[in-house]
Amino acid sequence: MIIGIDVGGTNTDAVLLSINGIEKKVKVTTNPADLFNTILSCFTRLLDNIDPKKIQRVVISTTLTTNAIVQQNMNPVGMIVSAGPGIDPIAFSTGEHYYCVAGSINHRGREKAPINNMEIEDIVEKLKKAGIEYIGVVSKFCVRNPSHEILIKRILNKHFKKIFMGHHVSGNLNFPRRIATTHLNAAVFFLHKSFFEAVKLSLKEKGLVVPIQILKADGGTMSLESSMSFPGQTVLSGPAASIMGAIPYAPKKQDAIVLDVGGTTTDIAFLVNKAPLLEPMGIQRGSYKSLIRSLQTDSIGIGGDSMVRIKNKELSIGPDRKGPAMAFGGPEPTPTDALVVLGLMPDGDQGNARKGIHKVAMGLGLTDIEAADQIFKKCCSIILKKTFEMIDRLNSKPVYTVHEFLEGYKISPQKILLLGGPAPYFAKKIEELYHIKTIAVPESSVANAIGAALARATCEVSLNADTEQGIVSAHEEGFAEPISKTYSKDDLIETALTLLKEKAINLGADQDNINEVEVVEFQQFNIVRNFSPRGKILRIKMQIKPGMIKGFEKILQ
Amino acid sequence: MLKASHKTGLVFFPAFDWAIDPTHPEREERLLYTQDQVTEEGIFDINGIIEYKPDLVTFQDIQRAHFCVPDEKTITTQSHLISAGGAKAIADAVLNKEVKNGFALVRPPGHHSMRVSHGGRGFCHINMEAIMVEYIRSRYGIKKIAIIDTDCHHGDGTNNIFWHDPDVLFISLHQDGRTLYPGSGFPEELGGPNAKGSNLNIPLPPGTSTEGYLYVIKNCVLPALEEFKPDLIVNSAGQDNHYTDPLTNMNFSAQGYAKLTTLLKPDIAVLEGGYSIEGALPYVNMGIILALAGLDYSKVVEPDYNPESLKQSVSITDKIKKTTDLVNSYWHQKDALRQKSGTPGDLVVRHREVFYDTDNIFERQKEKVRICQDCGGCFEIDSSAGPGHHILAIHIPVNACNACIETGYQLFDQADKNKFDFVFLQDRPKDLYQTK
Numbered sequence: 007m008i009i010g011i012d013v014g015g016t017n018t019d020a021v022l023l024s025i026n027g028i029e030k031k032v033k034v035t036t037n038p039a040d041l042f043n044t045i046l047s048c049f050t051r052l053l054d055n056i057d058p059k060k061i062q063r064v065v066i067s068t069t070l071t072t073n074a075i076v077q078q079n080m081n082p083v084g085m086i087v088s089a090g091p092g093i094d095p096i097a098f099s100t101g102e103h104y105y106c107v108a109g110s111i112n113h114r115g116r117e118k119a120p121i122n123n124m125e126i127e128d129i130v131e132k133l134k135k136a137g138i139e140y141i142g143v144v145s146k147f148c149v150r151n152p153s154h155e156i157l158i159k160r161i162l163n164k165h166f167k168k169i170f171m172g173h174h175v176s177g178n179l180n181f182p183r184r185i186a187t188t189h190l191n192a193a194v195f196f197l198h199k200s201f202f203e204a205v206k207l208s209l210k211e212k213g214l215v216v217p218i219q220i221l222k223a224d225g226g227t228m229s230l231e232s233s234m235s236f237p238g239q240t241v242l243s244g245p246a247a248s249i250m251g252a253i254p255y256a257p258k259k260q261d262a263i264v265l266d267v268g269g270t271t272t273d274i275a276f277l278v279n280k281a282p283l284l285e286p287m288g289i290q291r292g293s294y295k296s297l298i299r300s301l302q303t304d305s306i307g308i309g310g311d312s313m314v315r316i317k318n319k320e321l322s323i324g325p326d327r328k329g330p331a332m333a334f335g336g337p338e339p340t341p342t343d344a345l346v347v348l349g350l351m352p353d354g355d356q357g358n359a360r361k362g363i364h365k366v367a368m369g370l371g372l373t374d375i376e377a378a379d380q381i382f383k384k385c386c387s388i389i390l391k392k393t394f395e396m397i398d399r400l401n402s403k404p405v406y407t408v409h410e411f412l413e414g415y416k417i418s419p420q421k422i423l424l425l426g427g428p429a430p431y432f433a434k435k436i437e438e439l440y441h442i443k444t445i446a447v448p449e450s451s452v453a454n455a456i457g458a459a460l461a462r463a464t465c466e467v468s469l470n471a472d473t474e475q476g477i478v479s480a481h482e483e484g485f486a487e488p489i490s491k492t493y494s495k496d497d498l499i500e501t502a503l504t505l506l507k508e509k510a511i512n513l514g515a516d517q518d519n520i521n522e523v524e525v526v527e528f529q530q531f532n533i534v535r536n537f538s539p540r541g542k543i544l545r546i547k548m549q550i551k552p553g554m555i556k557g558f559e560k561i562l563q
Numbered sequence: 564m565l566k567a568s569h570k571t572g573l574v575f576f577p578a579f580d581w582a583i584d585p586t587h588p589e590r591e592e593r594l595l596y597t598q599d600q601v602t603e604e605g606i607f608d609i610n611g612i613i614e615y616k617p618d619l620v621t622f623q624d625i626q627r628a629h630f631c632v633p634d635e636k637t638i639t640t641q642s643h644l645i646s647a648g649g650a651k652a653i654a655d656a657v658l659n660k661e662v663k664n665g666f667a668l669v670r671p672p673g674h675h676s677m678r679v680s681h682g683g684r685g686f687c688h689i690n691m692e693a694i695m696v697e698y699i700r701s702r703y704g705i706k707k708i709a710i711i712d713t714d715c716h717h718g719d720g721t722n723n724i725f726w727h728d729p730d731v732l733f734i735s736l737h738q739d740g741r742t743l744y745p746g747s748g749f750p751e752e753l754g755g756p757n758a759k760g761s762n763l764n765i766p767l768p769p770g771t772s773t774e775g776y777l778y779v780i781k782n783c784v785l786p787a788l789e790e791f792k793p794d795l796i797v798n799s800a801g802q803d804n805h806y807t808d809p810l811t812n813m814n815f816s817a818q819g820y821a822k823l824t825t826l827l828k829p830d831i832a833v834l835e836g837g838y839s840i841e842g843a844l845p846y847v848n849m850g851i852i853l854a855l856a857g858l859d860y861s862k863v864v865e866p867d868y869n870p871e872s873l874k875q876s877v878s879i880t881d882k883i884k885k886t887t888d889l890v891n892s893y894w895h896q897k898d899a900l901r902q903k904s905g906t907p908g909d910l911v912v913r914h915r916e917v918f919y920d921t922d923n924i925f926e927r928q929k930e931k932v933r934i935c936q937d938c939g940g941c942f943e944i945d946s947s948a949g950p951g952h953h954i955l956a957i958h959i960p961v962n963a964c965n966a967c968i969e970t971g972y973q974l975f976d977q978a979d980k981n982k983f984d985f986v987f988l989q990d991r992p993k994d995l996y997q998t999k
Contacts, residue, residue: 180603534586
């Protein structure tokens with residue numbers, strides 16, 4: 007049996023699955039101040055009368071790190087950054103204890119200026135004096151040659167608790183994002199570690215000893231052990247859980263929209279032939295940009311509990327939430343109240359809901375039913391408008407080769423999949439308004455927890471082969487090997503595949519679930535100097551696609 | 564977080580699947596390291612830098628600037644259409660005021676392509692800037708445009724296309740034609756009889772460094788721009804003046820390029836040549852992008868940059884000053900030179916020979932232009948290429964007077980179809996292109 011838990015901002019959903027289907031489902035209110043007990047109470051209720059030895063897999067998705075970022079409740083981190091030519095690295099400062107140091111590596115991975123040991127040793131003293139325990143070390147182009155990061159780490163090693171290096175974060179180029187991501191990993195490490203060690207211990211006391219898997223923002227899982235090196239990857243795993251939960255119901259060889267209508271926000275995502283779209287570079291939210299592999303999602307400040315009010319004689323919904331709907335004892339009218347007034351939603355206090363909607367109706371000069379209908383329609387139109395804007399934005403994305411530019415994929419969704427509490431009530435209205443087939447995903451209120459439970463381990467490797475310099479490397483994986491002049495595309499694919507599968511196993515994947523691989527990018531260039539060929543540069547990026555583990559297809563029918 | 568003080572649009576199209584041939588300088592690898600640098604620096608994450616997707620130019624877009632022989636399809640590839648389309652996309656972004664300025668980092672380049680194009684010369688098949696400028700004039704009705712070509716090679720193609728056009732001020736700074744391809748671009752080359760002085764050519768001696776370039780910009784280019792008052796400034800931003808370029812002999816630097824950009828304030832920059840793909844392009848392109856966006860570029864320096872060793876000699880400084888003075892004196896005489904160029908209504912004949920080094924074509928031209936004081940004057944070009952075709956091409960300029968429109972149509976109607984493989988008419992006021 008499998009346990010999946012998704013801690014959301016408002017509610018925490020948990021399921022216990024067997025090959026026969028959902029054995030148990032639990033929904034509790036999230037206590038942001040005590041996520042530990044929120045999670046434990048889910049386990050207690052799921053494991054009631056269940057032999058813990060029957061549990062084969064546990065997957066947890068939490069808002070722990072997300073909350074820490076929002077509340078700025080993170081450990082102070084010392085950052086040591088070596089840039090070389092380019093934008094002044096002070097522009098990417100992560101705050102106090104940020105040091106720019108000598109040293110330069112170029113785009114081919116060649117050292118252009120050495121690091122200065124004395125300078126690093128001085129910084130060590132300053133950081134120690136400031137009581138810093140966690141350090142991030144990032145050098146520009148470290149994905150081509152990490153030697154400077156490694157050298158700096160050697161000097162730091164004995165003085166600090168844990169040191170994070172930029173080249174471990176991602177195989178992608180992007181120095182500012184690498185700085186931000188390395189900083190994030192270092193800043194949430196302690197919180198993540200102490201939290202999950204406590205969870206692990208409590209589960210052990212309950213007799214549950216299977217390795218815990220943690221959900222990542224890309225909709226894949228990683229083992230608790232490997233999450234200690236990349237705790238930042240757990241940011242935004244919530245939307246990912248929902249998308250994974252929608253996948254089984256997506257049409258084959260067609261595009262679909264996934265909308266997760268929550269209490270405060272609605273998350274938007276897309277599936278192409280049952281596969282979720284990934285952010286090309288990494289998570290970004292406002293000015294925060296990272297290299298954390300993530301599903302392409304966007305969030306809008308409208309949900310079932312958004313406050314409804316009249317602004318300049320116009321109906322306005324959200325983005326704030328003042329509490330639950332009035333039908334459930336809340337203070338202000340919400341879209342959920344509109345659903346209750348319209349008789350679409352059987353639960354809730356009809357009288358309270360009507361009281362709230364009546365206030366709005368007065369302001370608009372409408373009957374209660376008309377006002378409720380307008381609120382409902384407006385809610386749908388805000389969500390869909392944002393969705394279509396996102397499609398336009400995705401479809402206008404620049405691509406780099408003639409091939410991609412001319413044959414770039416255009417998303418044209420033919421189905422909408424709805425998740426979240428109010429999903430079943432929205433489906434019909436959206437289909438009526440927009441003429442797109444719309445369904446509420448079965449078990450829509452816990453589909454996110456099911457998504458987390460069944461997500462497979464995912465990962466990506468980036469390799470760079472340079473036959474002029476005679477080396478193939480994937481520094482993110484700590485891999486570098488000499489190659490001959492005749493090293494080819496096939497050789498590179500073989501090396502990449504071996505590394506990818508190794509990485510997946512290390513992340514906690516089992517042998518049956520590491521074969522869904524694809525080449526994400528491949529480029530090949532001749533290196534020519536003075537009109538004669540000197541060698542080739544070959545680059546590849548390969549991934550295990552996000553998806554569901556095998557063996558549980560039946561329960562999703 | 565970084566925020567650009569000028570909103571800047573970028574098109575990046577490295578054409579990673581197009582090369583003249585595998586070991587040619589104009590090959591796939593050319594923008595690879597620039598792409599690496601730009602990506603690693605996180606340029607596209609900067610608030611105020613907006614990436615645009617290149618458009619495809621249409622054959623109609625090309626027909627405003629070129630007579631392609633035998634036709635557009637034969638001498639272009641998808642990459643050419645996208646490269647020119649990159650410039651066009653930036654033009655739209657700038658003129659629709661989505662951004663203050665923009666840079667098209669595209670290849671293949673175009674500034675050696677002339678009005679009549681029988682194929683490839685100087686790695687160019689069609690002229691990106693000219694196609695863009697003609698598109699801007701037809702689409703947005705802008706009249707006066709300045710093109711400053713800072714590629715190390717004389718921008719002879721662009722120079723040729725706007726040779727008779729008094730509304731386009733074309734200025735080229737380049738290594739002296741006696742020492743470098745294409746061997747043209749001397750101060751006396753001032754434009755056709757109706758547009759004398761609207762083409763300025765500033766040859767610079769080998770060994771010119773940042774100091775020399777900036778001297779010319781400050782003492783020649785900026786004053787001319789001040790007087791001409793263009794509605795739009797375009798920079799053909801070739802990067803082969805760099806001290807590491809394998810094809811040229813100059814001592815320009817990334818810092819110099821960035822300063823030049825700050826001084827020139829181009830609305831649109833379009834990448835041209837530049838073949839020091841590892842040592843120069845990544846840094847020069849960074850410098851130009853940051854300068855356009857109004858961001859600090861003081862730390863964008865080549866790893867082996869040593870300003871002392873790149874200093875130009877006193878004799879070079881002297882030569883540059885003399886050339887600048889000469890070009891300035893021509894600029895000040897431009898009105899008088901135009902007055903003296905002939906009797907309005909007469910047709911003035913010029914013979915030219917053009918060699919297409921890339922495609923090994925030799926072309927002979929006989930050009931007749933109508934002397935006119937009201938517009939650039941209509942003209943016809945009798946062009947025969949070996950190997951290739953014999954054509955007659957008639958051009959009516961975009962701001963043509965009635966007399967020149969009439970003469971243009973007369974020339975087209977009178978042309979004996981049997982003597983030529985094709986007869987073309989470019990009617991720019993009506994935005995029409997005809998073949999007979």
